[in-house]
Amino acid sequence: MLGLGPAPAIPPAGKLSADFTRALADFDACRYAALTVRLPRLIRAGHVLTANSDETAPYAPLAKSYLLATRMLTKMDEQQLGGMAPDRARQLAETAQDVLAVAESARQLAVAARKAGWHSEALSIPLSAADHPDLRRAGRPGAAARGLLVQSASYTFARRGDRDGMRELTDEAAAIAQELGGVTLLRDHGGGFSPLTVTLHKISAENHAGDPWPHSPPPTQSPSKPCPASNAAPAP
Structure with a gap:
């Protein structure tokens, strides 16, 4: 999320969605140790792919990855990054024209705003x-x-x-x-x-x-x- 670490090689377009599915499965199964490794790699790969593609399709799984990061950060009560992640998710979802991801980004932004008072x-x-x-x-x-x-x-x-x-x-x-x-x-x-x-x-x-x-x-x-x-x- 913060752009730290070396940039990975450009991944195949379909790999991003597959890796997101695995990350979501880790979250649902409470495999947080695996998720803390997989999710940052997924986000970095998503940024590399979107920066090197003229298509909007890769923006959708990247937006969903930020939403998953938001859910993890909320569990950790990390308010600063927990507010940044859904904002990025909404921008990416709007680019992808993913209506449901835009809506969920707004809901998560509202949660962050409420926690901040x-x-x-x-x-x-x-x-x-x-x-x-x-x-x-x-x-x-x-x-x-x-x-x-x-x-x-x-x-x-x-x-x-x-x-x-x-x-x-x-x-x-x-x-x-x-x-x-x-x-x-x-x-x-x-x-x-x-x-x-x-x-x-x-x-x-x-x-x-x-x-x-x-x-x-x-x-x-x-x-x-x-x-x-x-x-x-x-x-x-």
Whole structure:
């Protein structure tokens, strides 16, 4: 990310996407030691490839690599680089015209802004991205990404203690989830969107807004096996 280390040889175009898939698998499996080696190499290779190509295709996996770096930096509570990475991801995603990566970059930027205490930016960034016409034309994945962006803004209202704002946006996210029905997975971005995820979001948001039990918890379900506690997922 910082441009340190020797530049690698220009990789084949397809290798970048394959290496990103491996890096994502490392992250999902909590193989962080392997990821700390693979991900910097992936980012350096991506920059070499984009600098030596007239095509925009390599920009997409590079943008996703920066998003993966953002998720790792968020786990480490590294705010400075954690704010730089999604900004770079958004620029690269815009060049690649990858609508979903642009949306996820905006969501991660909002998380970084909220952690830094910049609540105005943490509201305006995701709401502006959610309202973008390209995202509204992106079908079911685009609608799910919109729901996650609205949830992010809702969480910022919760952090500010604004229950009305939080509940209004949570209701909007719930309406999107209800219209979609079921679960919409966004594989490269670390999760999905569904009526259940909105319910879980609401419980967390109400807790931060000062009302921990506005509704009964969702029905008992089998929890997924998490990574160690130190690797808890970042706030919406």
